Amino acid sequence: xQEGRSIQTKMAQLKKLPPGFGADPEGAWEQLEHRLAxxxxxxxxxxxxxAVLLTVAALGAWFFSVKDDAPVVENKPLPRPAEFVNGEKAxxxxxxxxxxxxxxxxxxxxxxxxxxxxxxxxVVVESSPDTTIIIxxxxxxxALPTVTTPKKLKVVHLNELYxxxxxxxxxxxxxxxxxxALETPGKNNVFPYFGNRKNKQPNNN
Amino acid sequence: MELPQLLKACAKHQLxxxxxxxxxxxxxxxxxxRRYMRSNETAEEAMMNxxxxxxxSLHKFTYASEAAxxxxxxxxMVNECLALLRKKEHLMMVSEVEAEEIADHPxxxxxxxxEEIYLLVTRLPIGYRTVFNLYAIEGLGHKEIATLLNITxxxxxxxxxxxxxxxxxxxxxxxxxxxxGR
Numbered sequence: 001x002q003e004g005r006s007i008q009t010k011m012a013q014l015k016k017l018p019p020g021f022g023a024d025p026e027g028a029w030e031q032l033e034h035r036l037a038x039x040x041x042x043x044x045x046x047x048x049x050x051a052v053l054l055t056v057a058a059l060g061a062w063f064f065s066v067k068d069d070a071p072v073v074e075n076k077p078l079p080r081p082a083e084f085v086n087g088e089k090a091x092x093x094x095x096x097x098x099x100x101x102x103x104x105x106x107x108x109x110x111x112x113x114x115x116x117x118x119x120x121x122x123v124v125v126e127s128s129p130d131t132t133i134i135i136x137x138x139x140x141x142x143a144l145p146t147v148t149t150p151k152k153l154k155v156v157h158l159n160e161l162y163x164x165x166x167x168x169x170x171x172x173x174x175x176x177x178x179x180x181a182l183e184t185p186g187k188n189n190v191f192p193y194f195g196n197r198k199n200k201q202p203n204n205n
Numbered sequence: 206m207e208l209p210q211l212l213k214a215c216a217k218h219q220l221x222x223x224x225x226x227x228x229x230x231x232x233x234x235x236x237x238x239r240r241y242m243r244s245n246e247t248a249e250e251a252m253m254n255x256x257x258x259x260x261x262s263l264h265k266f267t268y269a270s271e272a273a274x275x276x277x278x279x280x281x282m283v284n285e286c287l288a289l290l291r292k293k294e295h296l297m298m299v300s301e302v303e304a305e306e307i308a309d310h311p312x313x314x315x316x317x318x319x320e321e322i323y324l325l326v327t328r329l330p331i332g333y334r335t336v337f338n339l340y341a342i343e344g345l346g347h348k349e350i351a352t353l354l355n356i357t358x359x360x361x362x363x364x365x366x367x368x369x370x371x372x373x374x375x376x377x378x379x380x381x382x383x384x385x386g387r
Contacts, residue, residue: 007341010319014236018320021327023235029227032253036223036260202360 209268213368218261223260230275231256234282240326241286243294251289255282279293283343287335287353294331314372325375340365 017023206214214222234255235306239248243369259281266277314322326334334351335354339345340361347361354361 007317008324008344010322011236011240013341014319014323015232016320017236018241018324021239021245023232023239023245023252025228025231025235028231028249028253029224029233032227032256033220033224035253035257036218036220 208271208274212263212266212274215260216266218260227256228276233275234278236323237279237282238286240323240342241283241290241335243331247289247293251286254289255285258285279343283339290331290335314376318378325372328375329368329371332364333371335343336361336364337368337372374376 206222211222211226211229215226231252234252235248238251238255239245242248242251255278259278264359266274268274317325326337329337336350337351339350340347347358347365350361351358356364
C-alpha cells in the first residue's frame with residue numbers, strides 16, 4: 001500500500017492536466033444548468049394535489065356543460081288529467097282510483113288536492129260500464145271518442161258533490177256516528193253511496 | 206459563502222450556489238473522471254452526470270466536514286464513471302483463470318511525477334485502468350472492487366497485477382527511449 005499512498009498523494013496534488021486533456025468547464029456548466037433548470041424539484045404537497053383535483057373537476061364540469069352534444073329535450077307538457085267539459089276545466093278520476101274502501105275519503109281528497117280548483121271546476125268520474133253510479137245527481141256524457149271501449153262519464157260539480165255528500169249523510173240519519181266510521185268501509189258504514197259495494201245497484205245505463 | 210451554507214443553498218436548488226459549488230469542484234472532478242474515461246467528452250459527461258446526481262440528492266446529505274463532502278462527491282463521480290464505462294465501453298474483466306499473477310514492482314512509480322503517472326494511467330486498457338484507479342488511487346480494497354464491478358476478488362487482484370506489469374513495461378520503454386536519446 002506504500003505505492004497506493006504515494007500515488008494517491010501525487011494524484012491529489014495534481015492541479016494541472018497534461019496537454020490534450022483539457023476540459024471545458026463553462027460549456028459543461030451550461031449543459032448542467034440546463035438540466036438542473038429543466039428538472040427542478042416539484043413540491044408535491046397535499047394541497048397541490050387538491051388544487052390539481054379541483055382544477056380538473058372544474059374543467060370537467062365546464063367541458064361537459066359546454067360540449068354536451070346530446071339533443072336538448074324540451075319539457076313537453078305532461079298529459080294533464082284535466083279535461084275541458086262543456087268549456088269548463090275538469091278533472092278526470094277513474095273509478096278504480098276512487099277505491100272501493102274509501103270512496104268518500106277519495107272524493108273529498110280529490111277535492112282537497114285540486115291545486116287550482118275553482119268554483120266552476122268539474123270533476124269527471126270515469127266509470128266502467130258495469131260499475132254502479134255512485135255519485136248522484138250527475139250529468140252523463142258520452143265516452144271520449146278516442147277511447148275504444150265505451151265508457152260512461154259521470155260529471156258533477158265539485159262543490160255540489162261535497163254538498164251532496166253532506167246532504168245524503170244527514171238524510172240517512174248518521175248523526176252520532178263518529179266521522180271515522182264514514183271513512184271506514186264495512187257493515188257499520190251508513191253512507192250508502194260511498195260505502196259497501198254490496199248495497200249498490202247495478203248500473204243499467 | 207462557506208461550504209455548509211453553500212450546500213444548504215444548493216439543496217434549495219439555488220442556481221447561483223450550484224454554480225459556485227460546481228466551480229469549486231469541477232476541475233478536481235474532471236481530473237478524476239478523465240482518469241477513468243477514454244476521452245475528454247465522456248469524462249465531461251460523467252462529471253456532469255455526477256454533479257447532477259449530487260445536486261438532486263443533496264437533501265439526503267448531512268454536512269460533517271469538507272473532507273467528507275469531497276469524498277462524497279468523489280464517490281458519486283466514480284460511480285458515474287463506472288456506470289458510463291459499463292454503458293459505453295462495455296466494461297468487462299478478464300476472468301481469474303486467464304489472468305496470471307505478476308510480481309509487484311511498486312517502487313517504479315514512485316520515481317515519476319504526478320503528471321507522468323496520470324498519463325500512463327490513462328493509457329492503460331479499460332479493465333486494468335479501472336481496477337488500478339479504484340485500488341491504487343481511490344484506496345478501495347479488492348473486496349469492495351469486486352462488489353462494485355461484479356467480479357471476484359481474484360479477478361480484481363489479477364487485473365491489478367496486470368495493470369502494474371503494463372505500467373512497468375511502459376516506464377521501462379520510456380526510460381530506454383530517454384537513454385537512447387541521450
